[in-house]
Amino acid sequence: MSSSHEPFLVARGLSKNFANVSALQGVxxxxxxxxxxxxxxxxxxxxxxxxxxxxxxxxPDHGEIRIDGKITRITDPLRARALGISTVYQNLALVDLRDVAANLYLGCEPVRWGWFIDRQAMLDGARKVLADLKVHIPSLTAEVGQLSGGQRQSIAIGRATSHRGRVIIMDEPTAALGVKESQKVLDLIIRLKEAGTAVLIISHNMRQVFTIADRIVVLRHGRNVGTRWRSETTPDEIVKLIVGIETGQGV
Ligand SMILES: Nc1ncnc2c1ncn2[C@@H]1O[C@H](COP(=O)(O)OP(=O)(O)O)[C@@H](O)[C@H]1O
Ligand SMILES: [Mg+2]
Known part of the structure; x- marks a missing residue:
């Protein structure tokens, strides 16, 4: 299990303020x-x-991040990607009017002769990325605006995995999905882990969290109020940490 070796990423004392809102404090x-x-x-x-x-x-306003033991500044999303950190944001950041292949390569299209977008390489690569994830999308040339929520989520995840990162961060990946589509996304997350990619997932769904997570980090009012191995905690304890009911102190 993971506890026997060093973390890939270590963040210490992260703080962030927005005007007079303290969004993170010493995380x-x-x-x-x-x-x-x-x-x-x-x-x-x-x-x-x-x-x-x-x-x-x-x-961050304060704090430091170490990657493989080295203090690292994650200056922008491209730098994050180069460091092996890919993110699937809550809004997915897909372009509805473009097709599946184009969305998988958004912002990093393969080019030939320095300027000409290599459409064939894009289609071949898109086919491979989706096949590796065992995601079935009927047509690579369908506009993503026409696809289901689960298919769109899979494309956003596919784009993140295509960078061959070490960790994929997902903000509420199943929030907008039905039960069946959510299950597919969860299966995909488990396959990513099996293939050696870490996944950091934000979720409100306690059942989901307890089905897939190895560890659980609880934030409250911008502070890390607890980190637990899934196998050593309960949904009840996690909910108490989330809402701020002290445990084990007779309160
Ligand atoms: N860009 C921003 N400008 C001002 N306040 C922000 C901004 N982003 C987040 N916040 C505030 O920081 C706090 C934490 O927000 P957020 O990280 O979005 O929480 P969560 O994702 O857990 O719901 C909230 O009070 C939110 O209103
Ligand atoms: Mg949020």
């Missing part, structure tokens, strides 16, 4: 290479802010 977080790590917490707890810092979209 510590470790990510191991081969785990599914769930980050849970109420609305406004700081979950999205935390992953935006890890994915280079925000800079």
């Amino acid at each position: 510590d977080l470790d990510i191991f290479d081969d785990e599914i790590l769930a980050v849970v917490g109420d609305n406004g707890a700081g979950k999205s802010t935390l992953i935006k810092i890890l994915s280079g979209a925000h800079q």
Whole structure:
């Protein structure tokens, strides 16, 4: 299990303020290479802010991040990607009017002769990315705006995995999905882990968290109020941490 080796990413004392809102205060977080790590917490707890810092979209006001033991500044999303951190945001960031292949390569299209987008390479690559994830999408040339929520989520995840990252961060990947589609996304997350990619998932769904996560980090009012091995906690304890009911102190 993961506890026997060093974390790939170590964050210490991360703080972030927005005007007079303290979104994160002194948050510590470790990510191991081969785990599914769930980050849970109420609305406004700081979950999205935390992953935006890890994915280079925000800079922390205080704190440091080490990757493979080296202090690292994640200056922007491209740098994050180069460091092996890919993110699937809550809004998925797909372009509805473009097709599946184009969305899988958004912002990093294969080119020939320095300028000409290599459409065939895109289609071949898209086919491979989706096949590796065992995701079935009827047509690579369908506009993504026409696809189901689960298919769109799979494409956003496929784009993140195609960077061959070490960790994929997902903000509420099943929030907008039905039961069957959610299950497919969860299966996909488990396959990613089996293939050696860490997954950091934000979820409000306690059943989901307890089905897939190896460890659970609880944020409340911008602080990390607990990190638990899934096997050593209960949904009841996690919910108490989320809402701030002290446990084990007779309160
Ligand atoms: N860009 C921003 N500008 C101002 N306040 C923000 C911004 N992003 C987040 N916040 C505030 O920071 C706090 C944490 O937000 P967020 O990280 O989105 O929480 P969560 O994802 O857990 O719901 C909230 O009070 C939120 O209103
Ligand atoms: Mg959020």
